[in-house]
Amino acid sequence: MDLEPILALIKALDNSSLQKLKLSSGDFTLELEKGQTYIVEEVPKETRHLEVSRQKEEAQTTKEAQKSNYHVITSPLVGTFYRAPSPDAPPFVEVGDIVSPGQTLCIIEALKVMNEIESDIRGRIENILVENGEIVEYGQPLFEISPL
Structure with a gap:
């Protein structure tokens, strides 16, 4: 079996926007599928300030709950x-x-x-x-x- 055409298909799939490729010929079937890709985004600096504010609010809520016998x-x-x-x-x-x-x-x-x-x-x-x-x-x- 000649692997060159299969390697060429893998490379073509990798360079394309396709996620999956299925090729059948007689009793031979080849299925290729790209793995998942992840996008990493930088968190804006404002989010950190909001989280700190929320944590302060949560701490205050907990203190209020303790005072109210909940x-x-x-x-x-x-x-x-x-x-x-x-x-x-x-x-x-x-x-x-x-x-x-x-x-x-x-x-x-x-x-x-x-x-x-x-x-x-x-x-x-x-x-x-x-x-x-x-x-x-x-x-x-x-x-x-x-x-x-």
Whole structure:
């Protein structure tokens, strides 16, 4: 088998905007597919200032929650916060709901793994501090619960 034509096809695919190439001839089939490419973008300097401001607000929110006798559920990891198991499903909990220990409150997706965050006390959901689809940090407050 002559590899020169195959190598020429690989080079042509690499230099083109095509992502996939399939070639069949008789009982011979050749499929070539480009790997994923990643685009790295520089984060604007303003973002850093916003993050610092947000962290200060979160710290203030935590202090306020402690003063108000709420039990605060915090994020155990960095990831994306989801209120429901799927986009078309109802949220796990709403403000005013009574929750029990072990009850799922939300999901945090990290590295394509869905991590269920559960309540560790019985109480009423007073505040949901994060928006659906928002990136959360380790230790960031997610829920304020009034113990029952």
